[in-house]
Amino acid sequence: MKIAVLSGKGGTGKTFVSVNLAVATQNATYIDCDVEEPNGHLFLKPEHIQANPVHTLLPDFNTDKCTGCRKCVDFCRFNALAFIKGKPKVFPEICHSCGGCVLVCPAGAVAEHGHPVGRIEHGAFGDVSVVTGVLNLGEASAVPVIRAALAEGLTGERHTVIDCPPGSGCPVLESVSASDYCVLVAEPTAFGLHNLQMVVEMVRLLKKSCGIVINKMEDPYEPLEGFCRQSGIRVLCRIPYSETLAKLNAAAQIAYEHDESSRVLFDTLLQRIEAEVKL
């Protein structure tokens, strides 16, 4: 069972839900795909961490072989190559590593080298295997690091919880594609509802089944309740706002381990998800 946890809006509690679900599930793998700001490891504090760098490829130009024909510069659709003093030059931050310049060069003057963009950390918290993708500061594209994190974590038949980045752009899609069920965490506010509608659209396009967790619930927010009823998506559980949970969260403590009512709540949530996946 591969569960993706997502929300559209940031800060609704994706990491809170993912971490506690992973702990509630026995022998699970937790994958942090929010590689721009990974936080799951702060809660799970994994041990025996092995770190591996993630690289993308950047072109190298052999100036002795280069005839200055400009074919590479003209081919590059990302404008990542400039023709300066008769030779091509790459702007690493714009390059998509498509390899086109290598292919089109008639003189064989373009080779590629690995450029580090982040790292994957793999460790363990008890029986939870913890995989964290970390994007290097100043790097623009999270996607290669997310792909590497998923490749590292999605092995064998272990139950997996994927903690997705916020939004509904390409990094989220990459994370969701790998799952077989989506848990959508929503906050009962106008912002929460608006962004939930965006991710529901995405999940439906990808033909994934899903359920909703309403987090930080104070008073019911009628437009959100109405949306859940009309869309026919099941509300898996409602987690009340509580000072206890806010304080545990602030201190990066795992609610499942410190708060009896959270333990019951996440065990129930897990059972409901398992029942949904079997449908």
Place this chain on the structure above:
Amino acid sequence: MKKLLILSGKGGTGKTTTAAAFIGFAKAEAFADCDVDAPNLHLVVQMDTKPEQTTYYGSQKATIQPEKCVGCGLCANTCRFHAIRFEAGRYAVNEYACEGCGVCAYVCPQQAVTLEADIAGIQALYRGKRVFSTATLRMGRGNSGKLVAAVKTALSEAAPDKELAIIDGSPGIGCPVIASISGVDMVLIIAEPSLSGFSDLKRILKTAAILGTRTVVCVNKADVSLENTEAIEQFCEAHGIPFVGRIPYDHQASMAINVGMSLADVPCPARDALQKVYAQTMKQLQGGAA
């Protein structure tokens, strides 16, 4: 025009709530929402004009013409983005994975691949006395940094004479954030007093430093952990980053949002604290002209 960008690293710390309050306090006449992946500012700034909507084209996408394709698979083997798959007896492009590099079209011996324009989002520009620029990225599309740049350009072009622009940013440190930071005068970071919030604050501060942009920091929901708030304040002091105030957790903040109001118009403790943060931030923005 002085441009103030509001960021946070971690999501959900209160960027949009703060942006809407600042717009109210400053009676700002130019503002933008650069969180194109999950825009929300339009829900709380009451505009009395209708927006001009324009289509935003991102990278082109490859299409394989089945009648020309002979099934050699060269395109699928060469594509670095795993965007071409053999499905139902033919090769087809996954539009979400395709980055429009054109390598498949180049290698195809049958000229079966074409690159087509792709709508990657919708831009909306509200003109009038108050100018508001925003956009929505189409689901699953990349290149959000380019759309962010387009949102900012639209604002500058439509409101060249306004003294102040308030820009709501997106969470994270990647492409859209880097595009948001480019060209602004100062960044206000809304931190959350959790260990996660602190970790994310450090990453966004370093990212802004790499890009050479001035930053100031405030803490929202400060009373959730006074200990972490204290630690963040000390961290800022140690690194020479102006700390511009604390905002308490206030249930009325989400209530204001739910009825489409800015906190500037709702008397409550969070509003009073935000007003002080606003005054301190403006002092820094005006004072430190780089």
